[in-house]
Amino acid sequence: xxxxxxxxxxxxxxxxxxxxxxxxxxxxxxMILACCPVLAxxxxxxxxxxxxxxxxxxxxxxxxxxxVDSLSWVFAVIFCVFGLIGGIYSxxxxxxxxxxxxxxxxxxxxxxxxAHDWITFLFFWELEAxxxxxxxxxxxxxxSRGAGIRYLLVHTLSGNLVLFGVIMKLVQGDxxxxxxxxxxxDAAFWSILAGVCIxxxxxxxxxWLVDGYSAATLTGSVFMSSYTTKVAVYSLLRIFGGAELLxxxxxxxxLYGATxxxxxxxxxxxxxxxxxxxxxxxxxxxxxxTSMSMNGATAHAVCDILFKSLLFMCCNAITxxxxxxxxxxxxxxxxxxxxxxxxxxxxxFSIAGVPFFNGFVSKMVTIEAAEEAHMGMVALLLELxxxxxxxxxxxxxxxxxxxxxxxxxxxxQRAIESNMKIAMVMGAVLCTVIGCFPEFSLYxxxxxxxxxxxxxxxxxxxxxxxxxxxxxxxxLMFLPRMEPHTAISLDTDxxxxxxxxxxxxxxxxxxxxLCRSLGHAWGVGVRQIMVxxxxxxxxxxxxxxHEKKRYSPDNYRTSIADTIMIILTVLFICIFYFRTSL
Amino acid sequence: xxDLVGDRTKRFKVISLAAALALVVFAVTFALGGYSxxxxxxxxxxxxxxxxFVGCWILIILAKLILTPLLQRDxxxxxxxxxxxxx
Numbered sequence: 001x002x003x004x005x006x007x008x009x010x011x012x013x014x015x016x017x018x019x020x021x022x023x024x025x026x027x028x029x030x031m032i033l034a035c036c037p038v039l040a041x042x043x044x045x046x047x048x049x050x051x052x053x054x055x056x057x058x059x060x061x062x063x064x065x066x067x068v069d070s071l072s073w074v075f076a077v078i079f080c081v082f083g084l085i086g087g088i089y090s091x092x093x094x095x096x097x098x099x100x101x102x103x104x105x106x107x108x109x110x111x112x113x114x115a116h117d118w119i120t121f122l123f124f125w126e127l128e129a130x131x132x133x134x135x136x137x138x139x140x141x142x143x144s145r146g147a148g149i150r151y152l153l154v155h156t157l158s159g160n161l162v163l164f165g166v167i168m169k170l171v172q173g174d175x176x177x178x179x180x181x182x183x184x185x186d187a188a189f190w191s192i193l194a195g196v197c198i199x200x201x202x203x204x205x206x207x208w209l210v211d212g213y214s215a216a217t218l219t220g221s222v223f224m225s226s227y228t229t230k231v232a233v234y235s236l237l238r239i240f241g242g243a244e245l246l247x248x249x250x251x252x253x254x255l256y257g258a259t260x261x262x263x264x265x266x267x268x269x270x271x272x273x274x275x276x277x278x279x280x281x282x283x284x285x286x287x288x289x290t291s292m293s294m295n296g297a298t299a300h301a302v303c304d305i306l307f308k309s310l311l312f313m314c315c316n317a318i319t320x321x322x323x324x325x326x327x328x329x330x331x332x333x334x335x336x337x338x339x340x341x342x343x344x345x346x347x348x349f350s351i352a353g354v355p356f357f358n359g360f361v362s363k364m365v366t367i368e369a370a371e372e373a374h375m376g377m378v379a380l381l382l383e384l385x386x387x388x389x390x391x392x393x394x395x396x397x398x399x400x401x402x403x404x405x406x407x408x409x410x411x412x413q414r415a416i417e418s419n420m421k422i423a424m425v426m427g428a429v430l431c432t433v434i435g436c437f438p439e440f441s442l443y444x445x446x447x448x449x450x451x452x453x454x455x456x457x458x459x460x461x462x463x464x465x466x467x468x469x470x471x472x473x474x475x476l477m478f479l480p481r482m483e484p485h486t487a488i489s490l491d492t493d494x495x496x497x498x499x500x501x502x503x504x505x506x507x508x509x510x511x512x513x514l515c516r517s518l519g520h521a522w523g524v525g526v527r528q529i530m531v532x533x534x535x536x537x538x539x540x541x542x543x544x545x546h547e548k549k550r551y552s553p554d555n556y557r558t559s560i561a562d563t564i565m566i567i568l569t570v571l572f573i574c575i576f577y578f579r580t581s582l
Numbered sequence: 583x584x585d586l587v588g589d590r591t592k593r594f595k596v597i598s599l600a601a602a603l604a605l606v607v608f609a610v611t612f613a614l615g616g617y618s619x620x621x622x623x624x625x626x627x628x629x630x631x632x633x634x635f636v637g638c639w640i641l642i643i644l645a646k647l648i649l650t651p652l653l654q655r656d657x658x659x660x661x662x663x664x665x666x667x668x669x
Contacts, residue, residue, distance in 0.1 A: 044587070259641060259645050262642065263646070264652050332583045333584060365587075371622050376622065376623065383624060383637075384637045384641070387641060388641050391638055399584075403583060403584050405584075405585050406583060457616075458614045458615070459611070459616045462607050462608070462611035465603075465604075465607045466607050466611075466631055466634060469601070469603045469607065470604050470631050470638070471596075471634045471637070472596075473600055473635065474598045474635065474642055475638065476593050479593060481646060482646070485654060487656065488656075488657055488659055489653050490655060
């Protein structure tokens with residue numbers, strides 16, 4: 001069973017850690033969040049590929065709640081590793097609800113990747129959506145309430161699409177999660193694909209990501225940057241690996257995210273667009289479907305979890321200290337927060353694919369796989385997205401946040417917590433170690449056979465350096481107009497925040513008006529019926545043109561004078577009778 | 583801190599430095615025979631230099647000159663005219 005120690009599910013450990021942290025006092029909570037995720041990591045490392053734990057459910061159904069193969073192992077381990085880093089980063093939080101939801105969110109993400117049957121997969125998929133929603137609602141800003149509702153609605157749609165597909169699969173007797181590319185391409189296939197594509201933030205269904213992540217709590221967005229989209233990438237690799245449709249989707253995501261990031265002024269929104277962009281490489285890799293591209297997608301997911309969360313941690317540390325999220329209000333942060341700057345540089349160089357950082361050894365695998373599959377245009381467009389990454393993170397963010405003169409608009413409100421610094425350093429060290437020793441730390445664990453890619457060749461090395469040195473020239477030439485200004489960029493979420501919302505409100509007002517009218521008509525009808533049933537005989541006796549006399553009890557009452565008159569008359573008669581008889 | 587926006591001379595120096603470094607890397611790669619067996623457009627001599635320069639300009643023009651005036655609005659765009667502004 002799940003709760004026997006030797007079979008302890010790492011995801012369940014995270015959920016229990018969350019409950020424990022929520023029930024404890026703040027001081028103990030700090031220790032629990034910082035230390036207990038190690039148990040889940042150790043528990044996960046105990047499971048060898050091939051492990052399949054199960055229990056009987058409803059007599060004739062077997063739940064395969066923990067299945068470890070080389071693909072799920074890689075994802076589950078990196079999820080546990082980041083659960084540990086995220087726990088350390090967020091352990092100073094005062095909110096017990098956030099502690100519970102963040103750990104349960106990590107646990108449910110691990111639950112999805114370790115699920116071997118559709119029911120378990122769906123259960124953890126839904127749990128992940130619910131727990132992450134509370135990371136948005138836990139933020140006190142008024143905008144977070146609406147963003148959380150929108151996030152929940154989109155993920156409810158995703159969950160329902162997966163549910164529909166899963167029900168159809170179960171009806172067909174298909175119980176286990178497996179690659180569906182062999183067919184049939186029925187409603188179940190398309191429904192599950194659509195549900196996963198929403199969670200992977202495929203353009204144009206990516207609006208929830210930028211909207212939701214920027215509204216989440218400072219520590220919540222760090223967790224969110226690492227799990228929802230990566231769980232969906234795992235699902236694509238597991239279920240839809242080799243779907244050519246995904247190549248175009250991935251390339252579009254990579255370019256779209258990179259372009260929109262150039263416009264953005266909000267640090268978290270900018271990084272959220274880069275999640276869309278980097279996940280695009282993984283989606284394209286899953287679509288190409290060769291062992292090299294699938295390995296590339298897996299490797300990039302692992303590296304992306306580390307460098308993207310590192311960038312989120314750095315930016316959120318600055319927001320924590322200054323209360324400022326807008327790039328155009330910052331500047332000079334390298335001098336004030338040198339450790340954050342160093343960690344940011346590591347994250348930025350990693351995401352841009354600079355040699356000796358982990359993005360260099362992962363991103364290029366997918367691009368090389370596209371070249372080997374004779375998809376030159378795909379490779380070229382993915383390289384163009386890499387240029388965009390240099391532009392918006394290595395140049396724009398690094399200059400305007402850290403290196404530009406301080407505008408004096410972001411005075412320090414509180415110091416950055418030491419646990420946040422430790423977590424950032426851990427992330428930076430992992431990014432560098434994987435970048436320097438990819439064979440030892442990453443490639444040997446990749447699930448789709450030998451990687452077949454050598455990152456440190458003269459060509460790869462020089463091309464990335466040249467890309468960085470040359471791309472900075474247009475940036476500097478255009479620098480006076482590169483500084484973002486205070487504005488928001490409309491995106492595909494506009495469709496459900498404006499016309500769709502107006503449509504829903506219009507229908508709601510129409511229904512409300514209709515209900516009121518019907519209610520009014522009902523009231524009038526009831527009153528008329530009451531009048532009729534007051535005196536049914538009168539209604540039955542109704543004759544046209546006959547003056548009707550309405551019923552009134554006064555018509556049947558006698559005057560008090562009549563009564564007195566009768567009494568007096570009887571009295572006088574009695575007196576007269578008795579007098580004459582006596 | 584470095585003011586590259588206001589100080590044009592400093593900006594020109596950084597641009598020159600970046601161009602020089604790119605040239606050095608290109609020359610070293612050429613000397614080491616890195617371009618001897620190009621299999622792809624970007625592996626040809628000067629391919630990446632041209633691609634990175636043109637690609638960066640394409641993205642800047644697309645994002646800052648075309649999409650910014652088209653898609654950027656005031657920060658209270660979604661709140662304006664809504665009585666339930668937080669939703």
